[in-house]
Amino acid sequence: MVACISPDPIDPFSRSGALMIEFLQPLPVYIVLLAALLNLVRRQWTLNLIALVVQFVFVFPPLLKILPLQLALIHPFTGLMVTLILYLTLLGGGGIEAINFHGSLTSGEIFRGLAGLFLLATLHTFLPQIQQAAFPLVPIDHLFLSLGLILVGLLQLGTIREPFYLAIGMLTFLSGFELLYSALEFSYLLEALLVAVNLLLAIVGAFFIVKDTESEPA
């Protein structure tokens, strides 16, 4: 990412400010990817919902670089609605519990975490080549974020069978794709359809949670 401010070389404060901005600019990208990794690794519904909110909210700064404010707000706002639907369903089914920070990691969680990190590291290594070959117009940070979400979402879809986590996997995958596509072209109709897909996906996720709760032996 190219820094937007060209600092005065004489002024040390301005220089450190520019460095700070340069350091902070990709921060939302890493926060979003971290939240997606957390959803991939941990299996605590409350924690997963918080991570999902973080994942959706922090895509706003990267989106703001390529879209006007009103349009950049659509994705995080839809994400909040989606999380709310899932939260209310889990609340109704008694699935919201206090987060357990002391539980040790299982071998499955360690595997998923390492697999996710490996995928993201590999992606980061080959990002310039991918950008040059396929998406030359997409900023590299944006490409890293969108492809990273797609990969983490795919990993989630491939390793999990529980409907709630499958829904999160699909939402993560779609979120990555939406970010990528918004950098390529924008259409109001497509945006409306994708919002409908996200909301329906949340409703389907909620439907599965309710079904599973109903069919559990008392």
Next chain:
Amino acid sequence: MSNSAIIWIVLPVVLGIGMAFIQRFRKLSAILGTLFPLIFAVLALIFSNGLTLIFLGRAYTIADSLTVFGRIIQITADQLDIIALLYFLCFAWNLGSRLFSVSQWFTSLSLVITALWVSVQFINPFLYSAVVIELIALISVPLLSPRGTPAQSGVLRFLSMQTLAMPLILLSGWMVSGIETSPSAEVLVLRGSLLVIAGFSLWAGIFPLHSWLPMLTEETHPWVISFLQTIMQIGIAIFFLKFLNQYAWLRNQEEIKLVLKWIGALCIISGGILSFFQTKLSRIFGYLFLAGTGYIVLTMAFQQQGWIDLLTLHVLPRAFAYWSLGYSLSMLREALGSESLYISELKGLIWRYPRISTLLFISFLNILGMPLFSLFPSNRLIWSILARESLVIRLLISIGLVGMILMFLRVLSMAVQPADVTEQDKQERPLMLVPVVLIVLIMVLAGLFPQFFSAPVQNLFISFHDLLP
């Protein structure tokens, strides 16, 4: 109101949603669910010669396009046969929905799903239809996985596959947007083609991405899954034709034709062989869908003189074959009280349920493409075209066909075994004979006089100007 998109897309969606509120009144819901698609199909046939209707000296004209969010949904008169076919499918399945214990949402959701499949064919730019197909998959969930049972892996896998397909199709369109002016068009064409083929393979459940198909037919009521799969198979086939019609770079590639031939052959051989090894009729149904996809792909692979006519000849009998097999499997499920329909449960079936088993075996023979039945004329043409193809492809398809015939013989041998017939078993209603005779009669007549059977849909693909000779 006088707009084709409103009449055949918006109105059915509104009616479908409205019917959801009366789903508790099952009889009324079934009647309306049968009546509405029939009306939309008949209206489409009436207006298929022109969007102006002269009635009692007055001319009624329907506008052919609707603008939504700056994009156009356009339905012209020559495309109305496609709409008539899709609504006729909805009508045919809703006609029998009352007979079986399917989801109470079936009538309303089937109408909404049909309207969305119609919209898939007419949204401009047509690539955005990929998102509508994802919406259809999501809306189908209450039908595929009714309440009271935990979410099973088939429906979850189906959703995952449909979700993965959508971005591939959307990206393919973006990737090849500048293909005419690009200096390295070959690379773009290759990438675009790969994305399109991968996307459609995921959607249609092409071998080896078909694992969700038998799982879904196992988990879902045969009547519901036969409707969803039939309309999906036909809807996706028409959408693929749209790709071929729109993209000359895709249509003119020799490699695509070769890839399609291999996909078709692999679907038929995998469907045939795997169906033989199944222990449940419900899973066999899934593999027959896979083989059916193979036949449809094969008709598209031989892009020579008359291939569109061949596809037209194939579509309606294929849909009817699924309908009759779905009907007989649903009857069997109700009669035996079995969800999975294990082949071992069919012992002595012919003595216990002679009418249902007759229909079942004739439906099997029909879907295999045996002589005298409705799928034979189009299958025979495909086989005769194949005679000029490479030995490997011929061999693959022959093995697949042999696999399906052996599967049929295996089921038949179980059904004809002597069994202790109880009084309860013999309670097959004599009135059952009427639909059985009617269905078999239609099958035979359509096999003997295919031109009459396909006459109502002879202009089905007339709007694909670039594909016609």
